[in-house]
Amino acid sequence: MTYYLNNISQKKGGQQILKKVNLSINDNSIFAILGPSGSGKTSLLNILARIDHPTAGTFTGDNEQKPKGIMVFQDYRLFPHMTVFQNIVFGLKIKKIKKAEIRQRAERIMMTMEITELAKRYPDELSGGQQQRVALARALILNPSLLLMDEPFSSLDEGLRMEMLDFVKKLQQQFKLTVIFVTHYKTEAYLLSNQVAILINGQIMQIDTPRKLEQTPANLAVAKFLGQANFIQGSFQQHQFVSSIYTGDSDFRGTGPVKEATLYIPFVGSIQLATTAFSAFNGEIIGITWIGDSERVTIAVGSEIIYLNLPVDSVQINTKKQFYFKRLPVVY
Numbered sequence: 001m002t003y004y005l006n007n008i009s010q011k012k013g014g015q016q017i018l019k020k021v022n023l024s025i026n027d028n029s030i031f032a033i034l035g036p037s038g039s040g041k042t043s044l045l046n047i048l049a050r051i052d053h054p055t056a057g058t059f060t061g062d063n064e065q066k067p068k069g070i071m072v073f074q075d076y077r078l079f080p081h082m083t084v085f086q087n088i089v090f091g092l093k094i095k096k097i098k099k100a101e102i103r104q105r106a107e108r109i110m111m112t113m114e115i116t117e118l119a120k121r122y123p124d125e126l127s128g129g130q131q132q133r134v135a136l137a138r139a140l141i142l143n144p145s146l147l148l149m150d151e152p153f154s155s156l157d158e159g160l161r162m163e164m165l166d167f168v169k170k171l172q173q174q175f176k177l178t179v180i181f182v183t184h185y186k187t188e189a190y191l192l193s194n195q196v197a198i199l200i201n202g203q204i205m206q207i208d209t210p211r212k213l214e215q216t217p218a219n220l221a222v223a224k225f226l227g228q229a230n231f232i233q234g235s236f237q238q239h240q241f242v243s244s245i246y247t248g249d250s251d252f253r254g255t256g257p258v259k260e261a262t263l264y265i266p267f268v269g270s271i272q273l274a275t276t277a278f279s280a281f282n283g284e285i286i287g288i289t290w291i292g293d294s295e296r297v298t299i300a301v302g303s304e305i306i307y308l309n310l311p312v313d314s315v316q317i318n319t320k321k322q323f324y325f326k327r328l329p330v331v332y
């Protein structure tokens, strides 16, 4: 089933929290929603789980069906007085399913989640990663077609987070799930999905592949949220782009008044050291820090300071160098 979010808006306490959110989400896939803290991610998922209502708009499936997602929360929300097994089967018990079937389904799901040996433990006897596996098992035992994951791994350490992301991908394929995964870590979103929606201030700003988001952010708000970039104020004046580090030709063919724009120069992938069509700026290398797979290079360009991640040993300290844009990187 394809899921459709049609013009979903929500107001709370006089504040507009979601503004006309439109998304269509394909069956049997992982869709990531990426946004800063307070952008409305949880509010949106609560609506998709039918825990809350939108002020306007609808959430439908094909044939106008009313789908309901099952949530997995950041803070697990396990029942502390129940064992792992009791937590997992809780949802089936209240559906009055037969005991033998409950046991069979629980055993199968615990095996998949690699938590069989934890069945008799209580939540406070589990690590964060184990608790999240139990929370996932509790959701999956209900055979959901739509799984809603609200920053499920943000309290886990980096290594475990990466492991859990791989696990989610495996589960998605095994159970043919549709997963909506909400996060404020872009690496998580990029690792999970080739379709990422950026939510800022309750508004979907862009839906794209990770590569397109990084290379061509839809606006300055998206570019700033994605971060790891230099931002230089400038403007188009006739056919020229004018800024403190680069003034020259652009393909902008505006007439009339000056148009403000910002040069968006990501640390990675925006600059070449060899000549291309857009000649760019001269800078002096004033700092080089080794950061593993590359060097963070500090460049003085007039009174501006620019940071770039360049291949190891590609520039020398205290030398001057010319840098070339791959294309004139402008955002509004």
Ligand SMILES: Nc1ncnc2c1ncn2[C@@H]1O[C@H](COP(=O)(O)OP(=O)(O)OP(=O)(O)O)[C@@H](O)[C@H]1O
Residues within 6 Å of the ligand: 012, 013, 015, 017, 035, 036, 037, 038, 039, 040, 041, 042, 043, 044, 184
């Ligand atoms: N009951 C409420 N009344 C008024 N404002 C609310 C209410 N619940 C949430 N908000 C506001 O709505 C906005 C969105 O909150 P929400 O929790 O959906 O964001 P989020 O992106 O999930 O944030 P985080 O990543 O920090 O969990 C925030 O500005 C929040 O303060």
